[in-house]
Amino acid sequence: xxxxxxxxxxxxxxxxxxxxxxxxxxxxxxxxxxxxxxxxxxxxxxxxxxxxxxxxxxxxxxxxxxxxxxxxxxxxxxxxxxxxxxxxxxxxxxxxxxxxxxxxxxxxxxxxxxxxxxxxxxxxxxxxxxxxxxxxxxxxxxxxxxxxxxxxxxxxxxxxxxxxxxxxxxxxxxxxxxxxxxxxxxxxxxxxxxxxxxxxxxxxxxxxxxxxxxxxxxxxxxxxxxxxxxxxxxxxxxxxxxxxxxxxxxxxxxxxxxxxxxxxxxxxxxxxxxxxxxxxxxxxxxxxxxxxxxxxxxxxxxxxxxxxxxxxxxxxxxxxxxxxxxxxxxxxxxxxxxxxxxxxxxxxxxxxxxxxxxxxxxxxxxxxxxxxxxxxxxxxxxxxxxxxxxxxxxxxx
Amino acid sequence: xxxxxxxxxxxxxxxxxxxxxxxxxxxxxxxxxxxxxxxxxxxxxxxxxxxxxxxxxxxxxxxxxxxxxxxxxxxxxxxxxxxxxxxxxxxxxxxxxxxxxxxxxxxxxxxxxxxxxxxxxxxxxxxxxxxxxxxxxxxxxxxxxxxxxxxxxxxxxxxxxxxxxxxxxxxxxxxxxxxxxxxxxxxxxxxxxxxxxxxxxxxxxxxxxxxxxxxxxxxxxxxxxxxxxxxxxxxxxxxxxxxxxxxxxxxxxxxxxxxxxxxxxxxxxxxxxxxxxxxxxxxxxxxxxxxxxxxxxxxxxxxxxxxxxxxxxxxxxxxxxxxxxxxxxxxxxxxxxxxxxxxxxxxxxxxxxxxxxxxxxxxxxxxxxxxxxxxxxxxxxxxxxxxxxxxxxxxxx
Numbered sequence: 001x002x003x004x005x006x007x008x009x010x011x012x013x014x015x016x017x018x019x020x021x022x023x024x025x026x027x028x029x030x031x032x033x034x035x036x037x038x039x040x041x042x043x044x045x046x047x048x049x050x051x052x053x054x055x056x057x058x059x060x061x062x063x064x065x066x067x068x069x070x071x072x073x074x075x076x077x078x079x080x081x082x083x084x085x086x087x088x089x090x091x092x093x094x095x096x097x098x099x100x101x102x103x104x105x106x107x108x109x110x111x112x113x114x115x116x117x118x119x120x121x122x123x124x125x126x127x128x129x130x131x132x133x134x135x136x137x138x139x140x141x142x143x144x145x146x147x148x149x150x151x152x153x154x155x156x157x158x159x160x161x162x163x164x165x166x167x168x169x170x171x172x173x174x175x176x177x178x179x180x181x182x183x184x185x186x187x188x189x190x191x192x193x194x195x196x197x198x199x200x201x202x203x204x205x206x207x208x209x210x211x212x213x214x215x216x217x218x219x220x221x222x223x224x225x226x227x228x229x230x231x232x233x234x235x236x237x238x239x240x241x242x243x244x245x246x247x248x249x250x251x252x253x254x255x256x257x258x259x260x261x262x263x264x265x266x267x268x269x270x271x272x273x274x275x276x277x278x279x280x281x282x283x284x285x286x287x288x289x290x291x292x293x294x295x296x297x298x299x300x301x302x303x304x305x306x307x308x309x310x311x312x313x314x315x316x317x318x319x320x321x322x323x324x325x326x327x328x329x330x331x332x333x334x335x336x337x338x339x340x341x342x343x344x345x346x347x348x349x350x351x352x353x354x355x356x357x358x359x360x361x362x363x364x365x366x367x368x369x370x371x372x373x374x375x376x377x378x379x380x381x382x383x384x385x386x387x388x389x390x391x392x393x394x395x396x397x
Numbered sequence: 398x399x400x401x402x403x404x405x406x407x408x409x410x411x412x413x414x415x416x417x418x419x420x421x422x423x424x425x426x427x428x429x430x431x432x433x434x435x436x437x438x439x440x441x442x443x444x445x446x447x448x449x450x451x452x453x454x455x456x457x458x459x460x461x462x463x464x465x466x467x468x469x470x471x472x473x474x475x476x477x478x479x480x481x482x483x484x485x486x487x488x489x490x491x492x493x494x495x496x497x498x499x500x501x502x503x504x505x506x507x508x509x510x511x512x513x514x515x516x517x518x519x520x521x522x523x524x525x526x527x528x529x530x531x532x533x534x535x536x537x538x539x540x541x542x543x544x545x546x547x548x549x550x551x552x553x554x555x556x557x558x559x560x561x562x563x564x565x566x567x568x569x570x571x572x573x574x575x576x577x578x579x580x581x582x583x584x585x586x587x588x589x590x591x592x593x594x595x596x597x598x599x600x601x602x603x604x605x606x607x608x609x610x611x612x613x614x615x616x617x618x619x620x621x622x623x624x625x626x627x628x629x630x631x632x633x634x635x636x637x638x639x640x641x642x643x644x645x646x647x648x649x650x651x652x653x654x655x656x657x658x659x660x661x662x663x664x665x666x667x668x669x670x671x672x673x674x675x676x677x678x679x680x681x682x683x684x685x686x687x688x689x690x691x692x693x694x695x696x697x698x699x700x701x702x703x704x705x706x707x708x709x710x711x712x713x714x715x716x717x718x719x720x721x722x723x724x725x726x727x728x729x730x731x732x733x734x735x736x737x738x739x740x741x742x743x744x745x746x747x748x749x750x751x752x753x754x755x756x757x758x759x760x761x762x763x764x765x766x767x768x769x770x771x772x773x774x775x776x777x778x779x780x781x782x783x784x785x786x787x788x789x790x791x792x793x794x
Contacts, residue, residue: 003650006509006511006514007511009508047452061639065633099496111402132662244496251400266496269641270640270667272640
């Protein structure tokens with residue numbers, strides 16, 4: 001038979017990054033294209049110990065159906081932890097455990113937007129979220145970014161001209177793909193616009209704890225006095241990404257609807273992982289664990305940046321990130337970015353992600369590419385960056 | 398601020414069963430209202446052993462991001478296993494691991510239906526699936542059931558009169574809530590209608606392996622020659638429900654779209670659980686394990702039925718199920734079912750689920766209620782059924 005798919009998914013494509021990642025199946029290819037946590041960042045021994053205890057002492061808790069909202073002790077822990085960071089307002093907010101940050105963003109969109117409603121976001125932005133929004137057939141409008149975050153004039157222009165703007169989606173800390181952090185001034189300005197134009201900010205903060213340089217900037221959620229901010233984050237970069245354990249803090253009526261939608265989506269998230277997350281966070285020295293993670297990423301980032309600084313063609317520009325997993329490099333205007341990225345993986349066996357993959361409209365021009373330093377080993381970073389350096393000099397100098 | 402939710406979710410309510418389950422927080426209440434596997438059915442020791450091995454020998458596999466389609470060895474195992482049951486057609490079908498059977502059914506709907514398209518289902522049916530379909534604002538039409546499955550005349554009438562019928566959703570084995578099994582003749586007839594009226598059958602089979610009496614009936618999927626059947630099932634009742642590990646076998650183009658939708662929903666399902674499922678199925682004696690499960694449910698079902706047969710008012714009728722987790726009891730016409738169920742939990746401290754919870758339109762009359770025998774202990778079954786017996790006699794005789 002001939003299959004007809006729903007309008008909302010018929011145009012939906014698998015992430016373009018996955019196409020790049022196919023090249024990386026070739027063992028000769030060094031990949032700077034992924035976005036995985038460093039394998040050495042997983043607290044494997046502690047997880048093994050906690051899992052053994054749980055499956056020995058309380059197996060039914062780990063194996064039986066659980067409640068949609070999430071494991072109550074983990075929710076309680078998170079409410080307290082997020083409160084201490086201004087990211088949970090007790091009295092007005094509630095909190096739900098989701099299957100990763102991805103589900104948090106997807107369900108926020110499902111709950112609030114009708115087909116055709118407008119969702120604004122930074123351009124470029126995280127492709128996984130963009131595709132989630134696209135899968136609800138919303139009007140997805142990208143707003144250009146500057147080094148300190150979204151361009152406010154262009155944002156306000158969109159707010160005046162686009163119809164039914166319901167959500168502004170932002171990754172204020174170490175944005176994926178640009179690694180940029182939004183300034184406090186812009187966070188305040190964006191929140192004021194949300195109040196003035198009556199929309200909700202979806203603040204996606206998967207990397208917030210991974211700041212290894214510079215000063216912490218308050219979250220937009222911590223500035224929220226009117227109940228306009230949905231804050232989502234995840235244990236993916238803090239404990240384990242394979243767990244698929246994320247969380248959302250938001251005004252209680254929004255969480256209530258997310259709970260209903262999550263119930264019909266997957267009933268609840270894997271409960272073994274939720275219990276492990278709770279026991280991990282309440283038995284280890286958390287600041288020490290986070291400091292260890294920051295050390296891993298600081299070192300990898302500095303190693304990669306040292307190659308750009310010392311060996312790349314000077315025509316490639318970038319700004320050193322203060323946290324997160326990514327570096328955003330920009331080619332000179334007269335260089336064809338797609339040709340550069342294709343040549344890199346095909347001829348030089350080093351995979352990077354072409355910047356247009358993160359555009360709201362993929363056919364729009366980009367002269368940047370994304371480098372990831374969290375996944376490769378130090379040796380792979382050294383070898384791969386030496387190759388890229390040679391290539392940039394041959395192509396650009 | 399005032400929150401406006403999307404049209405598709407604003408009318409969506411949390412499962413009515415959860416309201417009943419609130420009563421069951423009272424430790425005095427004996428609950429026949431849940432649908433959980435028997436705790437003694439979880440192979441806890443084997444899972445603990447496999448988990449310890451995995452986290453010791455291959456921790457990064459269990460903790461790192463994985464692929465959306467699911468753990469390849471588990472997919473390969475399932476393809477072979479399902480092939481042997483006629484539920485995977487190699488060459489034309491593909492298979493994806495989902496976050497429980499729930500996600501399989503939800504994504505099938507998202508992928509195939511626009512808002513307003515028609516989805517037909519048995520009435521009564523599984524409330525979790527019904528709510529998933531409702532969350533996409535589809536035209537949900539229930540078709541009355543008979544003891545051997547859906548009423549074919551009423552189905553054909555709906556096919557002639559409803560617009561854009563895209564999916565018929567069925568639970569042919571030990572249906573939730575009725576415990577009924579669709580006859581082979583009806584399975585064939587329904588498939589013929591699918592070919593004639595050009596729609597897809599979504600065959601949900603979470604209980605298929607839990608047949609403890611009677612003869613096995615071939616799945617509709619095994620009759621499929623035109624690529625019209627999506628077959629979904631789960632390890633929830635076979636290994637662990639807390640894992641959230643389900644699977645879908647369907648024509649490759651449909652799986653391809655489900656993969657894209659799953660990627661934006663939760664990236665992938667918990668990978669630790671997927672690896673455990675694979676290692677469990679390939680290292681234990683599977684027929685023996687399933688036989689053990691059948692033994693557990695056969696005994697519990699017979700215990701519960703013996704009370705209905707021997708102690709209930711004869712005015713309550715039911716048909717003994719041949720598998721699954723549920724018994725469907727019907728009250729005489731002059732008895733108010735809702736009053737009966739409320740009285741049971743409030744005055745007699747025994748919780749059952751009122752039949753109208755499973756109706757497509759909850760305000761439609763039902764004179765039945767659902768009993769679950771898998772979750773309570775044998776002692777709870779005995780005590781609770783004795784109480785219900787007294788109550789049925791007081792109210793009805």
